[in-house]
Amino acid sequence: MSEWKAICRIDDIPVLGARRVARPVGVAVAVFRNSEDQVFALLDRCPHKGGPLSQGIVFGTSVACPLHNWAIGLDDGCAKSPDEGCTPKFAVKVAEGVVHLDAKELETHAIDLAPPRAGPGAATAGKLGDETFDVQAPHGS
Incomplete structure (x- = not known):
């Protein structure tokens, strides 16, 4: 059985946008909201x-990578053809307007992956977003 960690309210994530969730170890998690309020x-x-x-820009159930415009499926983390490759996905649930992530996944899932490679866009990674949520204390509580 999963233990769920409250992250933020759904309204804290812009429609067709994302928010970053910092983790104690590993690359941050991006939490997306589409036009249908799916997270x-x-x-x-x-x-x-x-x-x-x-x-990136969210459209339907995909996000366009800001570096090279690859379309990545939000439901599975996989690049749309003809591109190839996947990024790890995380379990998410919304209850009473609050977004939750699986606490165990936040601690262990994909923490061994290296951070993004240096190159175009790497210097601005994480600086353009409006807010990063800390998994230690849910936003708005």
């Missing part, structure tokens, strides 16, 4: 060149 969570790293997916 998804992926490692904040494109499988192509490590671009910050949290800075």
Whole structure:
């Protein structure tokens, strides 16, 4: 049985946007909200060149990587054809307007992956977003 960690309110995530969730170890998690108020969570790293997916544009159930415009599926973390590769996804649930992530996954899932490679866009990774949520204390509580 999963232990769920409250992260933020759904309204804290802009429609067609994302917020980053910092983790004690490993690459941050990007939490996305689409136009249908569906919420998804992926490692904040494109499988192509490590671009910050949290800075991409959400459309339908995909996000466009801001570095090279790869379309990444929000439901599975995989690049859309003809591109190839996947980024890890995280379990997410919304209850009474609050977004929760699986606490065990936050601590252990994909923590051994290297941070994004240096290159175009790497210097701005994490600086353009409005807010990063700390998993130690849920936002707004």
